Amino acid sequence: MPRCRWQLPVALATLLVALGLTAPAHAGDGLTATFTKTSDWGTGYEARYTIKNGSPTAIDGWTVEFTLPSGHRISSLWDATYTVSGQQVTVRNASWNGAVASGAQVSFGFGVAYSGTYADPGDCTVNGRPCDGSSGTPDTESPTAPANLRNTGATSNSITLAWDAASDNIGVTAYDVLRGDTKAGTTSQTSFTVTGLAAGTSYTFTVKARDAAGNTSPASSPVTASTTEGNGDPGPGPGGQRKVGYFTQWGIYDRGYFVKNIDTSGTAAKLTHINYAFGNVSADGRCFEANQQGVGDAWADYQRRFSAGQTVDGVADRYDQPLAGNFNQLKKLKAKHPHLKVNFSLGGWTWSKYFSNAALTDASRKAFVASCIDLFIKGNLPRIGGEPQGGPGSAAGVFDGIDIDWEWPGSEGNAGNIVRPEDRQNFTLLLAEFRRQLDAYGAEVGRKYELTAFLPADPAKIEAGFEVPKIFSYLDFATVQGYDLHGAWEKITNHQSALYVPEGDPSEPERRFSVDKAISTYVDKGAPKDELVLGVPFYGRGWTGVPNVNDGLFQPASGPAPGRWEDGYEDYKRLKNLVGRGYTVYRDTIAGHAWLFDGSTFWTFDDPTELTRKTSYIKSKGLGGAMIWSLDGDTANGELMSAIHNGLSR
Structure with missing residues (x-):
């Protein structure tokens, strides 16, 4: 039988080991066993040991030994066999998981009942050597210096470096990149992008290698490299055009849109910025993650483990890695596309309820900003629910700045949002505090962090909530709402994103919105044109009946059109498939908008033709680029993103 044929070699190998004719690889030769506690209920816990073969050859059997603290006892163990002598536990591989190929890993799990104070098991060995992969004696040997340090690319505010791997008697764990005598960053890879640099400036870099014992190599030979000329923002793009895309944390669920899709669609190569939506604001004015105070999505942000097919680099997440979820995938995406900046967006329609509290006083602003920088810039994420993800600095380097999506200061957005008359002035003061703290921390680590904001299209909301142009003295740029100008919350069909007010618009005069009306309002109030980035939709708004x-167009409707995710809302990638299936595309080439209609259902939307029209508007007005809400509405090959990229590149 097939089962017997594969069992026989394993059984034979186990017998040879027992007879001393074949010896398993030593831990000091690359075998490690890592302890991870997966849950704890106060009187017991579950945990696992993961045995990884870091040696160049396969092993044919393993034994893990460890000592439980007094008052602890094994209650169950699976995927291995075990014996206990006092507090000493000896675990041997099962018949089917003793052979471990080079670079592979296996694990066993176990339960422990305990009384008193919890403590980790101690004195761990695997095949007779310490579980951390050391030889059992103090490691005092330093790695060799990294060789062949070189400049592999530069923009106006960044330089990308690469080098040959250093060697070590046990293993190199990290590389420190130094700009002069200042550490610019740390990486486990043999490349690194130093950001936040001045345009047209020369810098000298060296790299040092470190091992797990903290031994540091001599510095590499120095290399001098220069940034390109420019203002440091926003990166690639003719005329300094920014291309900013919002990635929604919840898109990884029913929509199945992962950070990976930004890359495979070709979109990552065409964007300059990604805004990650959204972070929440607590009632007492703090940035926080889920389960600290109740609302958020830490699971999507940094805890969920993705399979190999869902990741940017095709490498599946491990259970015990310090950073997982979307944050880890964004980090991988940035490594693949060094020109990309990723900013963390706070608020949005749902999570702007307590922005007014956070901005209310000098003390509240300082505390709020400090909490946001600690979480998302310094990367000090909380560990939640016994998960190994999180901890000090676990998300450091993921985000390049903060995007403020307060909807809306001085006027109501979502029902129940707190609104105060002083929000208008406090918004400016909040930006000033963000700029102060971002610049202060940036000076410590030798880089510049961005500050951006999302601004409304309604002139009444602009007047109520924003001191233009004061806010632009603190912002790198602002994105302007160019969509949701009309929708199925109204009783009559209309456009949601027209460039100009269409002839015959039946709305009240103050509700006759358009892209040009919004942009003109900001410019007339003193906003710099090249810091206004026009928002465009990758979805449509619809009515039925x-x-x-x-x-x-401009007809009464019985209600919102049925949508897959929300009635009255549909992604472009689904709307485009309606063409020729009872629906006809109509355009107003003067006002600049399009819609679909089948005789009873009406969808206002943007397609490549309308986005090309909008990129021409952006260039003709001297604006700072285009922003997308949201990336998951595009086709698998990035049809809409290509239209924006090509239009701004002409």
Whole structure:
């Protein structure tokens, strides 16, 4: 039988080991066993040991030994066999998991009941050597210096370096990149992008290697490299055009849109910025993650483990890695596309409820900003629910700045949001505090962090909430709402993102919105044109029960059109498939908008033709680029993103 044929070699190998004719590899030769506690309920816990073969050859059997603290006892163990002598536990591989190929790993799990104070098991050995992979004696040997340090690319605010791997008697664990005598960053890879640099400036770099014992190598030979000329923002793109895309943390669920898709669609190569949406604000004015105070999505942000097919680099997440989720994938995406900046967005429609509290006083602003920088810039994420993800500095380097999406200071957004008359001035003061603390921390680590904001299209909300142009003295740029100008919350069909107010718009005069009206309001109030980035939609707004009159435009409707995720809302990638299936595309080439209509259902949307029209508007007005809400609405090959990229590149 097939089962017997594969069992026989394993059984034979185990017998040879027992007879002393074949010896398993020593831990000091690359075998390690790592302890991870997976849950704890106060009187017991579950945990696992992961045995990894870091040697160049396969092993044919393993034994892990460890000592439990007094008052602790094994209650169960699986995927291995075990014996106990006092507090000493000896665990041997099962018949089917003793052979471990080079670079592979296996694990066993166990339960422990305990009384008194919890403590980790101690005195761990694997095949007779310490579980951490050391030889059992203090490691005092330093790694060799990294060789062939070189400049592999530069922008106006960054330089990418690469070098040949250093060697060590046990193993190199990290490389420190130095700009002069200042540490610019640390990486486990043999390349690193130093950001936050001045344009047209020369810098000298060296790299040192470190091992697990803290031994540091001599510095590499220095290399001098220069940034390109420019203002340091926003990176690649003719005329300094920014291309900013919002990635939604919840898109990884039903939508199945992962950070990986930004890369495989070709979009990552065309963007300059990604805004990660969203972070929440607590009632007492703090940035926080889920389960600290109740609302958020830490699981999507940094805890969820992705399979190999869901990751940017095709490498599956491990259970015990310090950073997982979207944050880890964004880090991988940035390594693959060094020009990309990723900013963390705070608020949004749902999570702006307590922004007014956070901005209310000098003390509240200082505390709020400090909490946001600690979490998302310094990367000090909390460990939640017994998960190994999180901890000090676990997300350091993921985010390049903060994006403020307060919807809206001085006027109500989502129902129940706190609104105060002083929000308008406090918004400016909040930006000033963000700029102060971001610059102070940036000076400590030798880089510049961005500050951006999302601004409304409604002139009344602009007047109520924003001191233009004061806010632009603190912002690197601002994105302007160019969508949701109309939608199924209204009773009559209309455009959601027209460049100009269409002829015959039946709205009240103060509700006749358009892209140009919003942009003109900001410019007239003193906003710099090249710091205004126009928002465009990758989705449509729809109504149903619409009379077959005037191709459905400006007609009464019975309600919102059915949508996959939300009634009255549909992604472009689904709307485009309606064309030719009872729906016809109509365009107003003067006002600059398009819609679909089948005689009863009406969708206002942007397609490549309308986005090309908008990129022409952006260039003609001297604006700072385009912003997308949101990336998950595009097709698998990035059809809409290509239209924006090509339009801004002409």
